[in-house]
Amino acid sequence: MWIWVALSGAAVVYLVVTSIRGTELPYVNAADLPASGPRAVRVAGKVAVGGIESEGPGDVSIAFLLIDERGDTVRVEYSGVRPDAFREGAQAVAEGTYDAPKAVFHAELLQAKCPSKYEVSPPAGVRPGT
Amino acid sequence: MKFTYLGEWAMRFDLVIATLGLLGGVWGLWKKDGRFLEFQRRSLMLSCGLVLAATVTLVGAFFLHDFSIRYVANYSSLNLPMGYCLTALWAGQEGSQLFWLFVLAAFSAAYLWVHRRDRSDIHFHATATVLLLIQHFFLAIVNFASDPYVRLDPPPADGNGLNPLLQHPAMAIHPPMLYVGFVGMAVPFACAMGALLTGRLDEGWIKKCRSWTIFAWTVLGVGILLGGRWAYDELGWGGYWGWDPVENSSFIPWLTATAFLHSVMIQERRGMLKIWNMSLITITFLLTIFGTYMTRSGVVASVHSFARQPMLGGMFLVFLGSCAAFATGLIVWRYGALRSERRIESFLSREAVFLFNNVILLGLAFAILFGTCFPTMYEMVKGTRISVGPQFFNRVTIPLFLILLVLTGVGPAISWRKATGSNLARNFLTPAAGAALSVGILWAGGVRHPKAAMGIGCIVFVLSCLILEFYRDTAARRRSTGEAFFPAMGRLIGKNRRRYGGYIVHVGVAVTALGIVASSAYQVEKQLELQPGQSARVERFRLEMVDLTDGVLPNAKTVRLRLNVFNENRPMGELVAEKRLYEKTEQPHTETGVMARFFYDLYVVLAGWSGDGTAMIHVYVNPLVSWVWLGGGILLMGAVVCLWPK
Incomplete structure (x- = not known):
């Protein structure tokens, strides 16, 4: 009996480990995007201050500059429901494909997070006491 | 102060x-x-x-x-x-x-x-x-x-x-429930360790431990569903489960605790699997600590995560390691007293089915844990980042969930020790025929989604197994007491709360599963652009835009969309969706408009607007979403029956 348990356990583990290939999405640096070809990838970074082009909070299509951790930038275009946390200076992850001729990243999916996640900095002008 | x-x-x-x-x-x-x-x-x-x-x-x-x-x-x-x-x-x-x-x-x-x-x-x-x-x-x-x-x-x-x-009412309930579920697993762990420490390894500790586990398990399960409900109402993407690392980290210990609740019955009835049970409860407890660590240390990127705190992370890892070493040491020390009293006699027995259910549950837990931690491990080893998305989790977990569903029906009805051919035929022939028939009817009716058809087939099988059990036992009681049907059923449940409470929990799981299958396979999404007075059709619904107005709340400004909704041409009422801009944090916030009915939800998000009053609207028709929550309610009811004091 225990042999069968071990075998079915091993089968599950095999299924899991092999399934990860082909479903994972690589994160790509802005500078390496032209080499990524037509496949879907992710770019992560900070939304540049002053880099959001849109008419106002009601606009559906937006374009913005994303600065990755090396400091390279890429222009991202997205059309859809804007995540609530999306704004200048926010951390953002865009998933989609890179259009090399136009040098634009077309995002299918956009996630954003407050700059400091849920931790907030102490109110300005106040030094921590004890 | x-x-x-x-x-x-x-x-x-x-x-x-x-x-x-x-x-x-x-x-x-x-x-x-x-x-x-x-x-x-x-x-x-x-x-x-x-x-x-x-x-x-x-x-x-x-x-x-x-x-x-x-x-x-x-x-x-x-x-x-x-x-x-x-x-x-x-x-x-x-x-x-x-x-x-x-x-x-x-x-x-x-x-x-x-x-x-x-x-x-x-x-x-x-x-x-x-x-x-x-x-x-x-x-x-x-x-x-x-x-x-x-x-x-x-x-x-x-x-x-x-x-x-x-700032949502669910936030008042969802985190405390998850915490209660998580922390509650510390009590059965402590019971198990107490038994190992003192060498009192008879049934006493299991009886104590079981009730505490059921309690924590129920609260955790309902807490997870409430989290889904919060995401559904608040996040505005039309779904309730996104395989986010923190969602996963609450689900994994729930799966291992489910495994424990089943395998512990084998120990009680047959004196087997003692080491296995000790390990399961230890793993469950460690997973709750690990889940807290993942959320709190910021080691995994997630919408839930707090900022990275290395000191805190270090303390958690040391604690995790010490608990694992402590439990392993105690199990090895008491190895002699933990040996099985019997062996499993047949594949066709409840013991074997429960054992198989344990393998599947642990497989699921492993799959989800692996997918959750893989990006972090990959980054540590290779230095580059990848993400593992819903595609992986769906591909791996759907087949395992389907097997588990079938076992949800088989487990309660199959005999202990060794099932005979007539036992199997009596209990499973009708449900299997019912499942085959329902899949046939769905196929003829145009349901051609293979996974959904399989899922629904499994669910029909489970529900018929359980209904058959209830019906047979009630009929037997009526023959001996002459009571009417429902009083007989009520007394039957009252007499053996543990057993029938468990069956009710299984019914809840099947109902939730049906909601999940239907809402994920048959969700309809449509994007509309409307001006006041214009209307558009989505499936059999007609949405007519009333207006788009600016408003002011005590701590936020809002843009409010109003829609009149018609089912075919029958008016269903008004639906309101908003975007809010909170003053203090200047963060926009989406308030979804949901019209929840028994068979479907109409779910509307105001995606944007332009100067001339045009509203951009995302509309989702989500079939049977209410069944997901309904199943949670049934599960809770079953657990209350199990735990009700004598």
Whole structure:
């Protein structure tokens, strides 16, 4: 009996480990995007201050500059429901494909997070006491 | 304010009490000295009281807007509604840790009270020692690594305000329920370790442990569903489960606890799987600590994660490692007493089905854990980042969930030891035929989604197995007592609460599964652009835009969309969806408009608008979503039946 348990356990583990290939999405640096070809990838970074082009909070299509951790930038275009946390200076992850001729990243999916996640900095002008 | 120092000092002083109590307990267990054990019991009670004081004081500081405490200044403001002054307690890192400690103290106190008559039993005291040990760790966290009582001098005039995402009624219930479910797993773990420490490895500890596990398991399960409900109402992407690392980390221990609840029955009935059960409850507890670690240390990127805190992360890892070593050491030490009394006789027996169910549940837990941690491991090894998305989780878990569903029907009906051919035919022929028939009808009716058809087939099988069991047992009771059908069924359930409560839980799981299958396979999404007076069709619904108006709330500005909804041409009422802009944080916030019916939800998000009054709208038709929540309600009911005191 225990042999069968071990075998079915091993089968599950095999299924899991092999399934990860082909479903994972690589994160790509802005500078390496032209080499990524037509496949879907992710770019992560900070939304540049002053880099959001849109008419106002009601606009559906937006374009913005994303600065990755090396400091390279890429222009991202997205059309859809804007995540609530999306704004200048926010951390953002865009998933989609890179259009090399136009040098634009077309995002299918956009996630954003407050700059400091849920931790907030102490109110300005106040030094921590004890 | 002065009184907050009371809470702070209660928290500091508790370190001394917990340490003394622990020393007394260890000495008492070693020397089998009742006086020291009684000292430990009283210290644990005092410690629970001190934790209560520390927590209540912090909540009081929120209500009185005492911004001299940094945590209060960071997570509330003068205009925060009263109700959210309580929920702000778990809005950030330090408060969450204190809340964890508070829940653990509440569980410890409940444990001492529920089993107060077992005070002469050494297992009672050994369990208390383990609880005190866990409490000690979280006390160290709030005192040294993540202190909620750091002061600001001078205090600011107003605080930073609470994240608007957390200003939702579900946030008042969902985090506490998850915490109660998570922390509750500490009690069965402590029971198991207490049994190993004292060598009292008969059924006694299992009986104790089981009820506590069912309680924590139920609360955790309902908490997970409430989290889904919150995401569905608040996040505006039309779904309720996104395989986010933090969602996963609450689901994984729930799966292993489910495995434990089943395999422990084999130990009770047949005296088998003793080491397996010890390992399962240990793994479940470790996974709850690991889940807390993942959320709190910021090691995994997630919408839930707090900022990275290396010191805190280190403490959690050390604690995790020590608990694992402690449990493994005890199991090895008691190896001789943990050997099985019998062997499994046949593949076609309840033991074998339960064992197989354990393999599937652990496989699921492993799959989800692997997918959740893989990006972190990959980055450590290769230095580049990848993401593992819903595609992976769906591909791996759907087949496993389908097998598990079938077992949900088979398990309760198959005989112990060895099922005969006639037992199998009697219990499973009708449900299997029913499942085949329903798949056939669905296929003829145009349902051609293979996974959905398989899922629905499995669910019909499960429900018919369970209904058949209920019906047969009730009919048997009626023959002997002559009662009417429903009174007979009621008494039947009352007579054997554990068994039939379990069946009701299975019905709940099947109903939730049906909701999940239907809403994920048949969701319809459409994007509309409407001007006032215009209308558009989505499926059989017609949406007519009324207007788009600006409004002002006490702490936010809003843009409000109103739609008149018609089913074919029958009016269904008005649907409102909003975008809010909170003043304090300047963060926009989407308020979805949901019209929930028994068979479908109409779900509307205001995606945007333009100057001429055109509204951009995302519309989802989500079939059977209410069944997901309904199943949770049935599950809760079944668990209450199981736990109802005799």
